[in-house]
Amino acid sequence: MAHKLDVLGLFDNEYREDGFRTCSVTGLEVHRSAENHIKLFGLTAVVALLYGGIFAFTVAMTRWEVIGLLEPGAFYTHLSLHAWNLLIFWMVFMEIAILYVGGPMVLGRRLPFTKIAKAGWLVMAAGAVLVNYAIWTTEAPNEAPLLTAYVPMPISPLFYAGAIVFILGTVVAALPFFATMWFEKRENPGKTLPLVSFAAFVTSIIAVEALVGGLLAFGPALLWRLEIIEWWDAAWYRQMYWIIGHGTQQINLVAMIAVWYFVTHVVAGAEVASEKISRTAFILYLFFINLGAAHHLLSDPAVSTGWRIWNTSYAFYGATFASLIHAFTIPAGLEAGRRKRGKGGGLFGWLTSAPWSNPVFSSTIFSIILFGFLGGITGVMMGQLQLNMTWHNTFATVGHFHGTVVLGTTVAFMGLVFFVIRTMFMRQYISERLAAIQPYFYSAAMGVAVLMMMYVGILYGIPRRTAEVVENIPGTEFSLSAAAPLFAVFGIFALLAIAGGVLFVLVAVGSLVFGDRVENGDNADLVADGGLGMAQDPDDPVHAYEMRGTFVLCLVFLAAFVITYLLNWYLLTQLWSIGA
Amino acid sequence: MTSPIKPPDGNWWDQPVNRRESIWLGLGVGWSLILFGWMSAWTRVGDQNPIGETFRVEDEEFREKLTDYKERAEETDDGLVPPEQDVYLQAMRFQWDGAPVVLETGTEYDFHLNSMDVQHGFSLRPEDALSKQINLQVLPGYEWVVPMTFDEPGTYHIICNEFCGQGHRSMHGTIVVEEG
Numbered sequence A: 001m002a003h004k005l006d007v008l009g010l011f012d013n014e015y016r017e018d019g020f021r022t023c024s025v026t027g028l029e030v031h032r033s034a035e036n037h038i039k040l041f042g043l044t045a046v047v048a049l050l051y052g053g054i055f056a057f058t059v060a061m062t063r064w065e066v067i068g069l070l071e072p073g074a075f076y077t078h079l080s081l082h083a084w085n086l087l088i089f090w091m092v093f094m095e096i097a098i099l100y101v102g103g104p105m106v107l108g109r110r111l112p113f114t115k116i117a118k119a120g121w122l123v124m125a126a127g128a129v130l131v132n133y134a135i136w137t138t139e140a141p142n143e144a145p146l147l148t149a150y151v152p153m154p155i156s157p158l159f160y161a162g163a164i165v166f167i168l169g170t171v172v173a174a175l176p177f178f179a180t181m182w183f184e185k186r187e188n189p190g191k192t193l194p195l196v197s198f199a200a201f202v203t204s205i206i207a208v209e210a211l212v213g214g215l216l217a218f219g220p221a222l223l224w225r226l227e228i229i230e231w232w233d234a235a236w237y238r239q240m241y242w243i244i245g246h247g248t249q250q251i252n253l254v255a256m257i258a259v260w261y262f263v264t265h266v267v268a269g270a271e272v273a274s275e276k277i278s279r280t281a282f283i284l285y286l287f288f289i290n291l292g293a294a295h296h297l298l299s300d301p302a303v304s305t306g307w308r309i310w311n312t313s314y315a316f317y318g319a320t321f322a323s324l325i326h327a328f329t330i331p332a333g334l335e336a337g338r339r340k341r342g343k344g345g346g347l348f349g350w351l352t353s354a355p356w357s358n359p360v361f362s363s364t365i366f367s368i369i370l371f372g373f374l375g376g377i378t379g380v381m382m383g384q385l386q387l388n389m390t391w392h393n394t395f396a397t398v399g400h401f402h403g404t405v406v407l408g409t410t411v412a413f414m415g416l417v418f419f420v421i422r423t424m425f426m427r428q429y430i431s432e433r434l435a436a437i438q439p440y441f442y443s444a445a446m447g448v449a450v451l452m453m454m455y456v457g458i459l460y461g462i463p464r465r466t467a468e469v470v471e472n473i474p475g476t477e478f479s480l481s482a483a484a485p486l487f488a489v490f491g492i493f494a495l496l497a498i499a500g501g502v503l504f505v506l507v508a509v510g511s512l513v514f515g516d517r518v519e520n521g522d523n524a525d526l527v528a529d530g531g532l533g534m535a536q537d538p539d540d541p542v543h544a545y546e547m548r549g550t551f552v553l554c555l556v557f558l559a560a561f562v563i564t565y566l567l568n569w570y571l572l573t574q575l576w577s578i579g580a
Numbered sequence B: 001m002t003s004p005i006k007p008p009d010g011n012w013w014d015q016p017v018n019r020r021e022s023i024w025l026g027l028g029v030g031w032s033l034i035l036f037g038w039m040s041a042w043t044r045v046g047d048q049n050p051i052g053e054t055f056r057v058e059d060e061e062f063r064e065k066l067t068d069y070k071e072r073a074e075e076t077d078d079g080l081v082p083p084e085q086d087v088y089l090q091a092m093r094f095q096w097d098g099a100p101v102v103l104e105t106g107t108e109y110d111f112h113l114n115s116m117d118v119q120h121g122f123s124l125r126p127e128d129a130l131s132k133q134i135n136l137q138v139l140p141g142y143e144w145v146v147p148m149t150f151d152e153p154g155t156y157h158i159i160c161n162e163f164c165g166q167g168h169r170s171m172h173g174t175i176v177v178e179e180g
Helices: A032-063 A072-107 A114-136 A157-187 A195-225 A234-268 A275-297 A305-312 A314-340 A359-382 A395-423 A432-460 A481-514 A522-526 A532-536 A548-573 B019-045 B059-072
Strands: A020-022 A029-031 B053-056 B086-092 B095-097 B101-104 B108-115 B120-126 B134-138 B142-149 B154-160 B172-178
Touching: A029 A032, A029 A072, A032 A072, A032 A114, A032 A395, A032 A481, A072 A114, A072 A157, A072 A195, A072 A234, A072 A395, A114 A157, A157 A195, A195 A234, A195 A275, A234 A275, A234 A314, A234 A359, A234 A395, A234 A532, A275 A305, A275 A314, A305 A314, A305 B019, A314 A359, A314 A532, A314 A548, A314 B019, A359 A395, A359 A432, A359 A548, A395 A432, A395 A481, A395 A522, A432 A481, A548 B019, B059 B086, B059 B108, B086 B101, B086 B120, B095 B172, B108 B134, B134 B142
Parallel strands: B086 B108, B101 B172
Antiparallel strands: A020 A029, B053 B142, B086 B095, B108 B142, B120 B134, B120 B154, B154 B172
16 A cells, blocks of 8 residues: 555555565565665665766866866865765665665565664755755855865864764664664574675674764864864864765775675576685675775875875785675676576676676676776775875876776666666666666766776876866966866766766656556566576585686786786886985 | 575585685785785885875964075075975965975975965976876874975976865965976
């Protein structure tokens, strides 16, 4: 029965008397309470994506100075809105939804304490609205906060208050997830969690660490702005801020990897090549990944060299090693699983025979590839103490995090939204063809735009966060106009990428509103070849299947990694002598 | 049982690992150690490191040092010629106080970087080779002493690369490096 407010019929799936239904694609027992809250948080995330995406256009068209759309004042406001709505609100609402998938849905449980979940949503939404309001109403002497709101820049206290409210709301919204885990372990003390649930649990712990950092940064900053405390140290703020600033991006990363395991399994028959190895990688994340917050302090005065080297390397590259593990285990699981299903002739037959016209699958694979090659490798580059001097605060940094958060996380989450439209909202796409091409179009265009951001940053030293620097620097003859041709490429591909983003919203929202209802059996095309039951045959272990295609792909990846590393170091050694 | 959405049963920890997966793990460990070792070694043997002594400093205290330095420096058409090897630069909305400055190649200068108000970014490149560029964070309350030795003469441009307010984009300074 649909609720009277549910005019679009988005929350009206049929459940049995006990409140559960069996998903025809995943075979999971899905409870009404879990499903409806996943939808609530997921839909809110898409609203934030749509809203923040509008500013992608205005920001990119200002940075492309030939267009020069906005005046500096408006530019910083739009940049702040772009950052907070996409990097924080789109991601975090989606991640709460993913926690509810990884927890209650995968475990076949109901979502406990639904009132707390709703209260969390309300507080998060209030925080998000407050942050947006504070940014829109920024008045002199206050400045727009951008993402970082660095002390001692005068920034509206309302902004810090909104950020704190949002953080608290997120913690509240995560509580029903923690309760689910608690109940599950109490009832089944000897049972191992499924890998996706385990990954979601690791994500949630990393998230809590990040959120605590946020309170330590924004709390005192708010008190300082209200003149309750006298001075709030710039270096201390930076260190606390980046616990959340970088930590939230690590939540994105780990949640995204959980989605990779989930989706490759469900729609393409991937299996877990080794539970031991994959889980160890998540444990490495748990211990080491948040040390990566130090990446932002490498070219800073206040932290010691030893501190910087230890933390930036995640303690001897513990988290990089973990990512290298997933870089193998996910494609290997796909390769071995598909070979087992008779879909893997030759070196790459498992890949060429995969369901490439299914946007759920293609989004996921593009996310894996582009995150690795563009986001991951560059992250390690700029995370090296010395190379950081050539990346810090340049447009290349912006390229890096569009490689991780857009090409990686956003593309993966778009794939997940496509999946949820079919399997939870029970709607057909309004256009199969548009849905099928969207991941190709968006990923390709965004990929080129991201590469250009990196090139102009590294090769021409274009700074980030400025409205004008290529065509003209006010007050001097000097300019960085040599970068103009690459900026033209950037501008064109940014426009194409934005068109790809619009296409996503059109297909997603269009399908929800106008899509035909999925009837019994309509989702059969989503099910992986051979069905998911094959993953549970103990006499046919997946690790015994060939993984040579994956091995070759991983060697290509490692070669790209090494070459990029050498090029970056070559550029650095061309510089004059710097530092003690 | 190798589904990521079902609990693995039995002794999953002792399941064998595919040989190629083991090889990849070895490569991963090796690469991680190389990344760490190279970065660590470069702080001892390399010429480019974002490393220098840092002192806490009050705004007025640094102002006094800067004023004293400017009085002792020689003023030329191209800018200040520092009296010794110390070069003082204070960032403020929206200029670099202490610039322009005239230096020589081959001499090691100690750059004293500080901000008078908000956070700024010290982004430096020679005019004719934009790919040679470095970026350092400049914080109020801290004096960062970073040594630099230029090997090529030319005009080097400082631009601010940390958002510092509406005039951020106009915050520019120069360092003229002459043959020493």
